[in-house]
Amino acid sequence: MVLASAGRPKLLGEVVADLQRQTVEDFTLVLSVPDQASLPPQPLPAGTLVVHDRGLAAQRNAGLAAVPDATHVFCFDDDAVVREDFLEQGVAFFDAHPEVVALTGRVLLDGATGDAITREAADAALEASRDEPLTGEWERRRELYGCNFGFRPDAVAGEQFDARLPLYSWLEDHDFARRCMRHGTVARVHDCVIVHRGVKSGGRTAHGRLGYSQVMNPAYLHHKGSFPLWLTVYETLPRVGKNAVRAVRGPEAEWRRERLRGNLLALRDVARRRFTPERILDLDA
Numbered sequence: 001m002v003l004a005s006a007g008r009p010k011l012l013g014e015v016v017a018d019l020q021r022q023t024v025e026d027f028t029l030v031l032s033v034p035d036q037a038s039l040p041p042q043p044l045p046a047g048t049l050v051v052h053d054r055g056l057a058a059q060r061n062a063g064l065a066a067v068p069d070a071t072h073v074f075c076f077d078d079d080a081v082v083r084e085d086f087l088e089q090g091v092a093f094f095d096a097h098p099e100v101v102a103l104t105g106r107v108l109l110d111g112a113t114g115d116a117i118t119r120e121a122a123d124a125a126l127e128a129s130r131d132e133p134l135t136g137e138w139e140r141r142r143e144l145y146g147c148n149f150g151f152r153p154d155a156v157a158g159e160q161f162d163a164r165l166p167l168y169s170w171l172e173d174h175d176f177a178r179r180c181m182r183h184g185t186v187a188r189v190h191d192c193v194i195v196h197r198g199v200k201s202g203g204r205t206a207h208g209r210l211g212y213s214q215v216m217n218p219a220y221l222h223h224k225g226s227f228p229l230w231l232t233v234y235e236t237l238p239r240v241g242k243n244a245v246r247a248v249r250g251p252e253a254e255w256r257r258e259r260l261r262g263n264l265l266a267l268r269d270v271a272r273r274r275f276t277p278e279r280i281l282d283l284d285a
Contacts, residue, residue, distance in 0.1 A: 002063030003085070004032045004056055005078040011199060012078045014119075019076075020045055024087040030066050032059035056146075056169035059162035064153070064160065074150040079111075079199040081122040082148070083129065089191040090150045093138070101184035102151035102177065103192065104144045106209020111198020112147070122195040129193050137190040144186060146173030147196040154182045164220070166278050170213040171235065175226045192234030207255045209280040214239045219266070220275040241264075 001019065005012040012031065019029065030045060033039055035052040044050070053062040060075060067073070072091055076082060090103060108125045111117040159179050165172045199258050208280075218235040221227040227235070240263045247256040261282070267274060 001027050001074045001076070002030045002032060002060055002067075003076055003078060004059035006034050006054070006059075006061065007200075008078050008201065009038055010165055012038065013042055013077055014078060015076060015082070016040060016048075016266050017042075017246040018082055018227070020217050021084050022082075022087045024091065027087060028052065028067055028070070028271065030063040032063040032066075032250065034059070055163065055166040055229055057165050057172045058163045060161045060172075061163060067082040070153060070154055072230075075146075075148070075194065076194070077147040079197040081119070081126060081146050081195040081197060083126050083193040085191050086148075089134070091187065093187070093189050093191070094150075094152060097138075097185075097187070099185050100187045101155040102144055102149060102171050102180040103138075103187045103189045104141065105192030105194050106188065106190045107145065107148070107196050109195045109197075112196055113198070117195060117197040118161075119197070122197055125195050126193065134191045138187045139264070141186050141188045142177060144173050144177040145196075148192070148194045149177075150172065150181060150192075156180050160228075162221075165217055165278050166281055167209070168213075171221060174235075175221050178221075178226050193211065206283075207258035207281075208265075209283050210258030210264075211278065212266045212280050212283060213265050214243075214259070215216045215266035215273070216269065216279070219270045220277045223275045234249050242262045 001162065003015060020284040028049060029045060029053060031039065032051050032053060034052060049066045051066050053059045053149045064073060072094060074087060074090060088104060093103060094100060108129060109117045109122065121129040149208045159217055161172050180186055215236055218227060222229060222232040243256050243260040243263055247260045
């Protein structure tokens with residue numbers, strides 16, 4: 001199990017403690033962080049591996065490298081609250097469906113789409129879900145939601161996360177899913193249950209960098225053959241359009257203008273056939 005985190009030791013400590021209550025106990029926990037300050041203050045469970053890198057994709061790759069013999073790998077965000085039987089249900093599903101190479105779970109509440117979910121609300125939602133019967137229901141998907149997913153490394157022929165997508169690695173989970181689909185089925189499994197709290201880091205968002213990634217990352221993924229053209233357009237145009245409209249006036253205007261400047265800078269690079277997602281490292285934070 002790989003947890004990638006940066007600068008949020010309290011949240012990481014909470015999910016580490018939660019995962020010790022999984023009904024499956026035979027797993028290796030890997031914490032992938034950029035520095036010691038990102039680790040929880042409390043002692044880590046026995047057998048925990050700690051690796052270091054920076055940027056979500058690179059950190060997940062470092063975590064994978066630490067467990068080269070793993071039969072199943074599960075990745076969670078540091079603000080995920082995971083139901084105790086997630087691993088049990090996930091492994092059982094893989095065993096019952098050998099055609100499935102990767103899965104993502106059912107998110108009861110998602111703070112990424114609005115206000116962050118409190119820990120109390122997360123616990124209440126998971127508690128209520130325990131009364132639901134297991135259904136075995138699932139459906140094919142084209143995406144893996146980055147806050148929770150699992151895969152079988154032997155079934156995806158050594159696929160890794162694209163480390164050319166730095167920092168928050170916009171769309172790295174979608175790119176990974178598209179490449180997993182070349183090897184088999186990607187599934188959303190109803191009996192694997194979590195809450196994604198969507199906790200904001202509290203720091204200033206680098207809107208110019210994010211705007212650059214909103215355009216460059218889909219274009220780069222299309223250029224390398226991971227995204228079809230329709231998906232590239234789908235991931236790009238609505239965000240650029242929203243930034244352009246809301247940059248004119250209103251409470252969001254200032255930071256929307258920053259994102260729009262990032263959008264336009266990326267569009268200029270793409271027009272010149274420069275597919276450079278790592279260029280955000282050179283932009284002002």
